[in-house]
Amino acid sequence: MGLDHSSIVVYNLNGGETMSSNHQRLRSKTTQIHRRLLEAYGEPSWRPHLDAVSELVSTILSQNTNDVNRDVAFERLRDRLPTWEEVRDAETEVVIEAIRPAGLANQKGPRIQEALRFITEEQGELSLNFLADLPVEDAKRWLTSMNGVGPKTAACVLLFSLHKPALPVDTHVHRVALRVGLLPEKTGAAKAHSLLEDLLPPELYYPFHLNMIRHGRTLCSARDPQCDECPLQEVCAFALEQRTPVPE
Numbered sequence: 001m002g003l004d005h006s007s008i009v010v011y012n013l014n015g016g017e018t019m020s021s022n023h024q025r026l027r028s029k030t031t032q033i034h035r036r037l038l039e040a041y042g043e044p045s046w047r048p049h050l051d052a053v054s055e056l057v058s059t060i061l062s063q064n065t066n067d068v069n070r071d072v073a074f075e076r077l078r079d080r081l082p083t084w085e086e087v088r089d090a091e092t093e094v095v096i097e098a099i100r101p102a103g104l105a106n107q108k109g110p111r112i113q114e115a116l117r118f119i120t121e122e123q124g125e126l127s128l129n130f131l132a133d134l135p136v137e138d139a140k141r142w143l144t145s146m147n148g149v150g151p152k153t154a155a156c157v158l159l160f161s162l163h164k165p166a167l168p169v170d171t172h173v174h175r176v177a178l179r180v181g182l183l184p185e186k187t188g189a190a191k192a193h194s195l196l197e198d199l200l201p202p203e204l205y206y207p208f209h210l211n212m213i214r215h216g217r218t219l220c221s222a223r224d225p226q227c228d229e230c231p232l233q234e235v236c237a238f239a240l241e242q243r244t245p246v247p248e
């Protein structure tokens with residue numbers, strides 16, 4: 001399973017004019033996987049997303065929980081403290097109590113308030129709209145300089161709210177990409193962001209992200225991948241390895 005060592009060397013060269021045939025092969029495999037997922041799940045339509053500050057809070061709430069619990073916590077927070085200024089300035093206990101359904105409330109509450117304070121101090125207002133005018137790498141750096149904001153949270157804010165070319169790699173995208181062999185074995189989620197972004201044109205980040213999540217939640221679950229029914233089985237490193245006969 002995974003990639004050979006030469007792939008890792010190619011990644012370090014960061015594409016461009018030095019792109020090897022192995023890197024080209026990976027790009028073409030990624031396109032093939034994207035097409036197969038489109039055939040299986042269709043073209044995801046762009047749904048209206050939250051403003052950037054709300055997306056940031058929602059994504060912090062989503063860490064280590066499911067979408068339902070995240071949304072319940074988000075709505076409770078908004079009901080109790082209707083503006084982000086109120087959330088920022090509230091007693092931390094009030095925030096923690098409001099977001100309890102999302103789990104890890106004792107960590108997420110202070111983290112959300114810290115982020116809101118950081119934005120205010122740096123920008124003079126509670127808005128992230130200025131990020132739309134920054135080059136995407138600068139915007140990522142700015143967001144991830146906040147405590148508790150990693151590459152996935154930054155990419156969600158940038159892609160969903162500000163329509164910037166960033167590809168969020170959540171647990172499903174990460175697992176499926178490792179299994180099919182788009183990432184070197186043992187690549188961590190943080191590193192996976194730049195590697196996967198390099199394999200696709202930016203306009204495909206949104207549909208690829210959503211369909212990989214869908215695939216990870218259905219056929220390619222963590223515990224029980226359904227390789228026999230999977231539209232990716234002919235190109236998936238994990239499935240091909242399972243089929244390879246063990247020498248006697």
Ligand code: SF4
Binds near residue numbers: 179237238
């Ligand atoms: S073939 Fe199996 S491991 Fe590969 S993507 Fe499909 S379900 Fe996942």
